[in-house]
Every structure is written in structure tokens, then in C-alpha cells.
Amino acid sequence: MQEISATRRGTVIYLLVWLFLGCALGGVVSLASETPLANAMLFAIPMNLWYAFAAGYSAYYLCRAYPLGTRGAAPTAMVLALAAIVLGFLWLIIGNVWNSVCLLLGVGWSGIVITPQLSVLIVVLGVLLYGFAVALHYLVIEFVRAKNAEQRELESLLMAQEAELRMLRTQIDPHFLFNSLNSISALTSQDPKSARRMTLELASFFRQSLGMEAHKKVTLGEEMVLIRHFLAIEQVRFGERLLVEEEIGEGAAECLVPPMIIQPLVENAVKHGICNMPEGGTIRIIARRAGSMLHIGVANPVDEDMASIRSEGHGIGLTNVRQRLSGAYKHEAGIQWGRHENSFGVDITMPAQTSEEGD
Incomplete structure (x- = not known):
């Protein structure tokens, strides 16, 4: 009963059904006892609405006490049948009391003659209606x-899904941290000043990343601040061999992205591109908003052998990004990568959102 009456709509529908049944009962009473229809309706409708609540609450608590498939079909059927018979006779008693009240009014349109046949009919209908309430x-x-x-x-x-995304995000920090600490270790004896600067940049990087950890999504502008810290660390290692070009289109910086979604791509660009080329090269980061979609691209020059390895999709970076995009956006986002001449590019497409609920 609580589930049915939990909403106003459910209560109204429940009462309308029983009102319809009351009108039907009034018609049956009128035909069975040759009583004027007005008298039968005055007798049947109020009595039926009372029975709606009596049978409804009784059926609700018994259905709760005897859930389907828990106590066996026979005991449940016996209890419900006994309750239906008791409610049927109780309905007859209430009907007689209500009919007596109607007869006391002393007007022609109130009160009926309750015959034995009508009494049996009321009890039988009460049992059937109780079965309807139980069902x-x-x-x-x-x-x-x-x-x-x-x-x-x-x-x-x-x-x-959230636990998986957190796990995927935590994979990034150790992967990057190990590389950075190895670089600092190598610079300590060769260039202590650069090692100190790299340590400070590394601290800034992790301070920024920890601030982003509490958010499911951050703006692309905040993500690019993190990327610049990362590239500043790598430029200490590579010096003039590492160049960076950014092209952030209008409206793109305000779009939301999963935290550290671009960093693995830039790290791969350094590790599989710049690191393997003696002459170095330029990493290009492009972001543009096209209607409801945000397009992000990272491109870098590559050595021919390493390009073939990355083209097969090996490496934690691309796998991590692909899984995180799938977890955050399902089929609405995608990632593609491939080699074009002596350049390797990764392109991400995702919904352009400026709030957590999306546009």
C-alpha cells in the first residue's frame, strides 16, 4: 500500500479503480435485488471505498510477510485465502451497518433490502476483490x-567505473615520477643547477596534479598549465632539442576534460619521439572546439622504428587514455593515432562540455 500511495498519481489511480469497481458493484446490487440504481450506488460506492483501504492495507502487510517463493505456495495461499474470507464477511457486516444508517435517513433514495442471496454475493465479491488487491x-x-x-x-x-578510473589515473604518477627521478639523478653530477630547477618544476607539477585529483573533470586551460610544468621539466633534460607549439582555439580552454588526459600523450611524444632523435624536434599541441565536440591533437617527429611500435598501440599512455575516455564518455569520445610521413599524431574527440552536467 505504501508503494501505491507513495505518490499522488498512484493514490488517485488506485482510488479511481476502486471507484469504478464500486459503480460496478452498485449496478450488480441493483440488478440482483431489484433496487433503484440511486439506492444501490449510495450503498455500494462508500462501502467499496472503505474496502479499498481495508483490503489494501491487509493485502500489503500480508504480501510483505509472505513474499513470493519464500514460505511455500501452500502456506501462503492458505493465509491469503483465510484473510480474504475474513475480510469478505467483515465487508458484509460493514455493509449492513452502512445500510442501517442509510435507512435511518428515511428518504426514498437511501437504503436497500439485503437478501440472503445479496449477502452471499457481497462475501464472494469481497473475496474476489481481496484477491485482486493481493495480486x-x-x-x-x-x-x-x-x-x-x-x-x-x-x-x-x-x-x-570510478575505481577503475582512479586506478588508471594513479598509474600515470609513478610512470612519470620514475622517469623524472632518473633524469634528476643523471643531472645531479653533471649540472646541479639544472637538477635543482628540475626538482622545483617536478614539485610544481605534482602540486598542480594533486589539486586536480579531487575533480572528475578540469578545464582544458588547467590541463595545459600541468602540461607546461611537465614540458618545463623535460626541457631541462633536452634543452634546445625540445621545442613546443601550442594552438588553443577560441572556446576550447573553457571545455572540461578528464584530469591528466593529455599528459600521457605529451609524455609519449617526448619518450618515443624527441628522446630517440639526436636533432630533437617540435611537439605540437592543438585544441579546437567544433560545435558540440572538442578536438585535441598531439603530434611529434618520430624515429621510423619507434613509429611502428607506437602505431600498434603499445604503451601505457595510449591504452590508459583510451580506457579513461571510454569510462568517462562511452561511445561519445574516441582516440585515433597514426604516422604520417615522419610525424606521429594522436587525435582525441570528446563532447565539448563547460559544466559537469554537460551542455
Whole structure:
């Protein structure tokens, strides 16, 4: 009963059904006892609305106490049948009391003659209507249970997805940290000043990344601040061999992206591109908004052998980004990569959102 009356709409529908049944009962009473229709309706409709609540609450608590498939079909059927018979006779008693009140009014359109045949009919109808109430409550209870189970499953999937995304994000920090510490170790004896500057940049990088960790998404502008810290660290290592070009289109910097979604791509560009080329090269980072979509590209020169390895999609960076995009945007986002002449490029496409709910 609580599930049905939980909303105003459910209550109205429930009462309208029983009102319709009351009108039908009034018609049956009128035909069975040759009573004027007005008298039959005055007798049947109020009595039926009372029975709607009496049968409704009784059926609700019994359906709760005897869920389907838990106590056996026979005990459940016996309890429900006994309750239906008791409510049927109780309905007859209430009907007689209500009819007595109507007869006391002393007007021609109130009161009926309750014959033995009509009494039996009222009890039988009471049993049948109680069965209707039981079936209705079982249906509603099972529907609510299935809905709650689906909601719990969805919540579990969301929690698992968030845990997976956190795991994927935490994979980035150790991967980058190990490379940076190795570089600082190498610079300590050769260039202590550069090693100190690299240490400070590394501290700034992780301070920025920790600030972003609490957010599911950050603006592309904030992501680019992190990228610049990263590239400043790498430029200490490579000096003039590493050049950077940025092209952030209008409206792109305000779009939201998963934190550290570009950093693995830039790190791969350094590791698989600049690191393997004695003459170095230029890393190009491009971002533009096209309607409801945001396009981000990272391109760098590559050695021929390393280009073939990356073209097969090996490496933690590309795999991480692909999984995080799939977890955050499903089929709405995608990533593509490939080699064009002596350049390797990675292109990301995702919804252009400026709020957590999306545009």
C-alpha cells in the first residue's frame, strides 16, 4: 500500500479503480435485488471505498510477510485465502451497518433490502476483490524490488567505473615520477643547477596534479598549465632539442576534460619521439572546439622504428587514455593515432562540455 500511495498519481489511480469497481458493484446490487440504481450506488460506492483501504492495507502487510517463493505456495495461499474470507464477511457486516444508517435517513433514495442471496454475493465479491488487491500488491512489490535491484546494480557499476578510473589515473604518477627521478639523478653530477630547477618544476607539477585529483573533470586551460610544468621539466633534460607549439582555439580552454588526459600523450611524444632523435624536434599541441565536440591533437617527429611500435598501440599512455575516455564518455569520445610521413599524431574527440552536467 505504501508503494501505491507513495505518490499522488498512484493514490488517485488506485482510488479511481476502486471507484469504478464500486459503480460496478452498485449496478450488480441493483440488478440482483431489484433496487433503484440511486439506492444501490449510495450503498455500494462508500462501502467499496472503505474496502479499498481495508483490503489494501491487509493485502500489503500480508504480501510483505509472505513474499513470493519464500514460505511455500501452500502456506501462503492458505493465509491469503483465510484473510480474504475474513475480510469478505467483515465487508458484509460493514455493509449492513452502512445500510442501517442509510435507512435511518428515511428518504426514498437511501437504503436497500439485503437478501440472503445479496449477502452471499457481497462475501464472494469481497473475496474476489481481496484477491485482486493481493495480486496488485505482489506486482507492485516485485516491480519496486526489481527497480531497486537495478538501481543498486547501476550504483555498483558506477562505483566500479570510478575505481577503475582512479586506478588508471594513479598509474600515470609513478610512470612519470620514475622517469623524472632518473633524469634528476643523471643531472645531479653533471649540472646541479639544472637538477635543482628540475626538482622545483617536478614539485610544481605534482602540486598542480594533486589539486586536480579531487575533480572528475578540469578545464582544458588547467590541463595545459600541468602540461607546461611537465614540458618545463623535460626541457631541462633536452634543452634546445625540445621545442613546443601550442594552438588553443577560441572556446576550447573553457571545455572540461578528464584530469591528466593529455599528459600521457605529451609524455609519449617526448619518450618515443624527441628522446630517440639526436636533432630533437617540435611537439605540437592543438585544441579546437567544433560545435558540440572538442578536438585535441598531439603530434611529434618520430624515429621510423619507434613509429611502428607506437602505431600498434603499445604503451601505457595510449591504452590508459583510451580506457579513461571510454569510462568517462562511452561511445561519445574516441582516440585515433597514426604516422604520417615522419610525424606521429594522436587525435582525441570528446563532447565539448563547460559544466559537469554537460551542455
